[in-house]
């Protein structure tokens with residue numbers, strides 16, 4: 001016998017609950033407190049999730065079966081039809097079948113277990129294996145029950161999904177019907193519209209046909225009327241020979257013609273497409289014509305031959321007129337060509353005269369510019385106030401301590417505080433054509449620090465104000481382009497830029513980031529016999545204009561800087577890029593006098609090389625025509641170190657600056673020597689050594705802009721600047737350039753002409769123009785100089801140091817009035 005305790009609580013419990021040996025409840029059902037999971041059937045009855053569904057006899061009692069109670073399964077095994085009104089899918093149905101089969105199997109096991117259990121108590125101990133088997137069966141049954149529960153849940157979800165799909169299907173069907181209906185309505189509308197369109201087309205075609213026929217009819221009528229008039233005029237006279245005054249004939253035919261007209265009018269009334277006005281005027285016209293003919297005022301000739309001869313005569317006349325016009329046109333063309341020639345000749349003359357004017361103005365022109373007071377302060381206008389003041393377009397007055405004595409200075413032109421950049425540029429502009437023809441123009445800005453040198457030359461980039469260099473370069477490029485377009489010449493424009501900082505030359509077109517400029521490549525000035533810069537081939541530029549070839553004329557004439565980069569300028573954007581680079585690379589630092597004080601001399605040179613006619617782009621450089629250069633030299637600010645509070649490095653910079661400015665002054669004064677034999681100390685500084693051709697070479701032009709501050713605090717510095725500049729203005733010979741000296745070494749400025757222009761010994765503008773082809777600037781022999789300054793006067797800011805104060809005072813303009821060439 002197997003003790004009942006060994007059968008497990010589930011089996012025992014089940015046996016108690018189901019006298020017929022029902023199966024134990026599934027775990028899920030146990031968890032739910034034996035409450036069957038129910039749902040509402042469509043008929044409103046509670047429905048088990050079992051397979052019974054809502055069968056007619058449904059309800060929990062009848063349909064619950066699959067839930068797992070063995071008793072129910074047993075009971076329902078026979079009649080559960082799984083008749084789902086929901087019409088499950090085949091997959092769902094097969095699932096149901098599987099569930100049913102499982103339920104049947106479980107019921108059979110349950111029966112077996114039940115009977116085994118019932119008899120277990122009576123079993124002898126040797127039937128222990130049977131007992132074990134019963135236990136394992138019991139466990140299998142539990143597992144099976146659990147599976148049933150899962151399957152039931154799955155089925156339940158499937159049924160829900162079926163239901164939802166059914167609802168969706170119904171909705172879809174409704175929507176389809178709705179759309180079908182709508183489509184039918186639209187189709188009807190479309191057909192209606194098509195009918196209307198067809199009718200409209202028919203109507204339009206009819207209208208067009210009617211219109212055309214109307215027009216045709218009108219045209220036919222017009223033709224008929226024209227021939228009628230022809231008959232009226234032509235045939236009416238045909239009975240007579242030769243020239244006819246056909247009044248008689250017309251009068252004879254008048255009744256007939258009237259009849260014809262009447263008929264015409266009656267037809268026209270019937271055919272309203274004819275223009276009624278025309279018809280109404282027709283009788284009047286007829287009467288008028290008849291009247292004219294009757295009066296003999298209208299002579300009708302119908303002789304065909306006479307007509308032909310007239311036509312021939314008219315043709316001959318017109319041919320004659322055409323020939324005359326052609327002759328006139330040819331004459332005009334010849335006159336035009338002659339005028340063009342004359343215009344060119346006159347232009348050459350004008351240019352020659354302009355050059356003469358420039359020559360007469362002097363090879364070195366000195367201007368003074370007063371900058372506005374800082375921070376927009378108004379300066380005292382009184383004549384006795386301390387500081388510099390523009391007295392007239394050529395005079396500047398300065399009062400300064402000690403003694404507040406007034407000093408007057410004269411210049412080629414004085415630009416007051418109100419003067420704009422373009423006013424200054426006016427002075428430079430006339431020389432630009434000369435650069436294309438080979439002259440060297442050098443523009444210096446000189447003055448104390450903060451006096452506006454950089455502003456004058458480079459403008460103010462932040463406010464977009466152009467400087468002289470921007471205006472000049474822009475115009476030069478345009479000029480070269482227009483000449484190229486005119487087919488006259490081909491130019492190659494190159495740009496170099498360097499600074500002389502503490503007497504070292506630094507290439508400003510070198511990308512120096514990172515690292516200070518001083519650390520970059522050191523460059524030296526050399527004298528070139530061949531006048532070509534055969535320097536180190538510069539590496540490729542990273543951006544902007546391409547780096548130039550190593551074989552092109554040096555911008556500095558006989559001097560060259562091997563390794564200096566030269567940018568090929570193809571357009572203003574290359575220049576712009578280069579200028580930005582120069583601005584970024586230049587040495588500046590804040591001093592007590594200027595927060596961006598330039599600490600170096602900056603030399604920017606734009607050379608314009610004319611290529612020989614017919615030379616292609618690949619033609620070797622240096623073998624071309626003229627090479628003119630525009631040098632823009634922004635000198636470092638002269639300063640007195642005491643005032644600028646320079647110390648350390650800045651003190652060294654200031655000393656270098658002042659020394660090189662002093663050398664520049666020495667060179668300029670030596671150039672003014674009337675005898676021309678005096679030694680010119682170009683070698684005393686890098687600046688003068690480099691620019692010796694631009695300063696003293698024949699065919700060169702130098703502009704010196706002396707920048708002056710109008711403020712009282714700067715009066716001493718202003719005095720130095722004005723003294724220096726006015727002395728240059730008065731000492732350098734006007735209207736002449738130094739002729740080549742006999743025996744001077746080849747390549748030196750004294751011996752050499754400008755690279756392409758030789759000095760002319762004929763001062764007449766005509767001969768100058770002829771020598772240069774088109775009237776370029778040429779030098780003339782030097783007349784006697786009026787001044788002699790072989791010793792340099794005091795430098796701005798270094799007057800006391802130079803020990804030449806006395807000489808400076810002796811030679812101040814008010815003591816030695818300046819005479820102008």
Ligand SMILES: Nc1ncnc2c1ncn2[C@@H]1O[C@H](COP(=O)(O)OP(=O)(O)OP(=O)(O)O)[C@@H](O)[C@H]1O
Pocket residue numbers: 370371372447448449450451452453454455456460594596597598599635636637638707
């Ligand atoms: N004519 C002018 N009109 C308006 N502003 C000017 C004029 N001249 C100079 N300035 C201004 O004065 C300041 C100093 O000028 P700038 O830097 O040109 O002097 P600088 O002579 O080049 O000095 P440094 O020698 O120290 O470089 C700048 O802010 C500049 O804009």
